[in-house]
Amino acid sequence: xxxxxxxxxxxxxxxxxxxxxxxxxxxxxxxxxxxxxxxxxxxxxxxxxxxxxxxxxxxxxxxxxxxxxxxxxxxxxxxxxxxxxxxxxxxxxxxxxxxxxxxxxxxxxxxxxxxxxxxxxxxxxxxxxxxxxxxxxxxxxxxxxxxxxxxxxxxxxxxxxxxxxxxxxxxxxxxxxxx
Numbered sequence: 001x002x003x004x005x006x007x008x009x010x011x012x013x014x015x016x017x018x019x020x021x022x023x024x025x026x027x028x029x030x031x032x033x034x035x036x037x038x039x040x041x042x043x044x045x046x047x048x049x050x051x052x053x054x055x056x057x058x059x060x061x062x063x064x065x066x067x068x069x070x071x072x073x074x075x076x077x078x079x080x081x082x083x084x085x086x087x088x089x090x091x092x093x094x095x096x097x098x099x100x101x102x103x104x105x106x107x108x109x110x111x112x113x114x115x116x117x118x119x120x121x122x123x124x125x126x127x128x129x130x131x132x133x134x135x136x137x138x139x140x141x142x143x144x145x146x147x148x149x150x151x152x153x154x155x156x157x158x159x160x161x162x163x164x165x166x167x168x169x170x171x172x173x174x175x176x177x178x179x
Contacts, residue, residue: 007075009091010033010076011091019107020105024077033077034065060178070094070095070098083144090173096154108145
């Protein structure tokens with residue numbers, strides 16, 4: 001049966017523990033989209049949940065897979081967190097360059113709630129994804145909260161000045177994303 005509409009790239013945005021993966025799973029169940037979450041790949045592949053150098057490589061390959069899936073007409077959910085505005089704009093550009101729709105999904109929670117969620121994760125001692133209060137504070141400082149204007153964009157603006165294109169930006173940020 002032929003697909004009647006363009007595929008969609010859903011981009012999950014937010015700090016650790018506001019409920020991004022729960023929202024991604026809901027989207028997966030509702031849409032049948034391919035859900036890609038590095039958190040679910042790190043431990044089985046590398047034995048640790050957070051090896052920054054390997055996470056970047058893994059994210060790149062998941063973006064490579066995203067490109068393949070969108071090209072084949074499959075909806076994709078990217079559950080990375082996407083803390084930086086340029087990461088989100090790069091994925092907007094990627095989706096549009098492949099004829100796909102882009103739907104950002106910002107999952108926000110206050111810092112106090114995030115601290116509580118991580119405290120519960122640490123107490124349960126079953127989640128390798130719990131972070132310390134100090135790390136969470138640092139993450140919150142690094143996170144670029146998406147503005148309504150950004151979330152409403154249907155096309156990516158020009159690539160940052162230090163690169164010629166969004167494709168080059170993606171290749172620099174996630175080298176394993178390219179063929």
